[in-house]
Amino acid sequence: MKKIKLAIMATAILLSVGGAFATGLRYDCRFSPQFYFTSGGYLPAGQYGVQYICEGGLGNCTYIQVGNNWQACQAGTYTPAPGYDK
């Protein structure tokens, strides 16, 4: 019985550590320069959390440039960070 308990705990630890590494070390578009879309085109978004935030989860907040194309990156609505004067 003790061996089963130990196996359950060990599996939980291995799954969580492995899962975190598997999802955390994937390519993340947020490491690329971020742009936001306005009527004037795509403009540099600045530093996330400092100069801008992404509100809610609907729509595309920022984009990245892939060759000549623009690819959506962060979800939400692009909003200048509260207290940050652009």
Next chain:
Amino acid sequence: MLELISSLLIMLFLYASISKFLDFKRFIGDMNNQPLPNSLTPFLVWAIPCLEIGISVALIFERTRLAGLYGSLGLMILFTIYTGTILLHFFSYVPCSCGGVIKKLTWNQHLVFNLFFVALATTGILLQNRKSKQTQIHNQKQFSYEKN
């Protein structure tokens, strides 16, 4: 059953904390994105993952499991209250619901997710207390038997 509950809570907290440390820069950004004073960020970015790791370690060992379960319940209640205030538009804006794979969840789904883990931690505490009482009764019976 108790081991299963502890394992699920360990998986949640260990996964969440390691994900934060693996992408610490993004976590700082995510924290700044939350409608809390940015002056709290340097404290919270260390306190939250360290607390999560501490709770996970406490849940592993039988001696500290009850403390780990109470810690899990406390932290999950705090997260649930925070999610509730977001959904009730208590703050001036609704931030992104970020963090590891869990970032795919909407705030409503987050609330259900948190409530599930609150229920799980509560069940764990009840089971652990019952187990402790049974052990105590068993020990008392054995003691009186040996005495006679």
